[in-house]
Amino acid sequence: MEWKSRRRFLRDSVVACGSFIVAALGTLVAGCRCPADSTRPYPPATNMKKPRPSDHAVFEPAYLKLHKSGELKRRGEQLWRSMAACRLCPRECRANRLKGEKGFCQASAQLEVAACNPHFGEERSLVGTGGSGTIFFTHCSLRCVFCINSGISQGGEGKVTGIEELAAMMLHLQGIGCHNINVVTPTHYSAHILLALDRAAAEGLRLPVVYNTCGWERPEILATMDGVVDIYLPDFKYARPETASKYSSAADTYAELTKRRSSKCTGRSAQQYLAATV
Numbered sequence: 001m002e003w004k005s006r007r008r009f010l011r012d013s014v015v016a017c018g019s020f021i022v023a024a025l026g027t028l029v030a031g032c033r034c035p036a037d038s039t040r041p042y043p044p045a046t047n048m049k050k051p052r053p054s055d056h057a058v059f060e061p062a063y064l065k066l067h068k069s070g071e072l073k074r075r076g077e078q079l080w081r082s083m084a085a086c087r088l089c090p091r092e093c094r095a096n097r098l099k100g101e102k103g104f105c106q107a108s109a110q111l112e113v114a115a116c117n118p119h120f121g122e123e124r125s126l127v128g129t130g131g132s133g134t135i136f137f138t139h140c141s142l143r144c145v146f147c148i149n150s151g152i153s154q155g156g157e158g159k160v161t162g163i164e165e166l167a168a169m170m171l172h173l174q175g176i177g178c179h180n181i182n183v184v185t186p187t188h189y190s191a192h193i194l195l196a197l198d199r200a201a202a203e204g205l206r207l208p209v210v211y212n213t214c215g216w217e218r219p220e221i222l223a224t225m226d227g228v229v230d231i232y233l234p235d236f237k238y239a240r241p242e243t244a245s246k247y248s249s250a251a252d253t254y255a256e257l258t259k260r261r262s263s264k265c266t267g268r269s270a271q272q273y274l275a276a277t278v
Contacts, residue, residue, distance in 0.1 A: 061206060067197070067201040075228070076194030080098075080195070083109050084098045089188060089217070090217070091103070103188065104141055104143075105139045111137075111160070113135060113166065114152040114157055122233075126179065126180060126182065131179070133181050135169055135173075139188060140153035141214075142214045145248070164199065167200040178207065181209050182210040183212060187216075187217060194224075213232070216251060216257060
């Protein structure tokens with residue numbers, strides 16, 4: 001037997017544990033990424049856990065009524081046309097994203113998705129037993145210096161994705177037992193989200209939509225989302241304009257607009273959703 005000093009034993013133990021954690025995280029992240037070589041990477045699952053019947057029997061998502069009337073598609077097309085001089089976020093940079101120009105957020109009209117998977121780190125009301133079905137979008141208009149996902153929000157990590165693929169992702173998340181469709185950093189892709197929801201609803205999507213946003217939104221865009229989003233999940237990062245300007249790329253109107261626009265969100269809270277489905 002090889003004898004080791006206490007210091008050497010502790011050092012070797014820390015190194016071994018660190019290597020194990022890094023390897024485990026690498027495997028987890030790789031499993032969450034979107035496949036790069038598939039045109040329809042998320043077909044509805046057939047042999048995995050299904051949502052509880054009680055979820056859909058009691059709770060009907062808001063967008064179904066708009067889908068049936070054709071209003072959901074009309075709103076999506078309206079937002080799509082607005083990308084010709086983009087004003088989807090408070091930056092109002094007016095980039096012609098339809099012609100390939102990139103906005104302040106660094107997104108063109110080409111949809112990019114960084115990951116799609118059940119997420120168990122959200123509020124307990126959203127996670128349940130099957131997880132929150134999160135779709136992480138690439139790029140962001142706020143661009144905070146402290147962002148924990150800067151590789152995605154500012155580095156552009158993600159996969160070019162079509163609207164049909166986005167609809168298939170939503171159906172896949174429903175098929176594996178997720179309790180909701182949680183669109184993360186959705187503002188600059190709001191047109192794509194509505195059009196994908198319309199297609200997915202036609203194929204049987206019945207999960208509520210969680211709008212997971214930085215909180216900095218234009219009231220006109222929130223009005224378009226009214227009757228579509230079931231649960232709003234906004235951040236509130238700053239109370240002082242000078243702090244927002246310093247750490248979020250001159251977003252000095254953040255505090256004022258976020259406080260004012262929070263009143264525009266008319267979806268249910270996570271607690272209301274939990275009460276309706278449990």
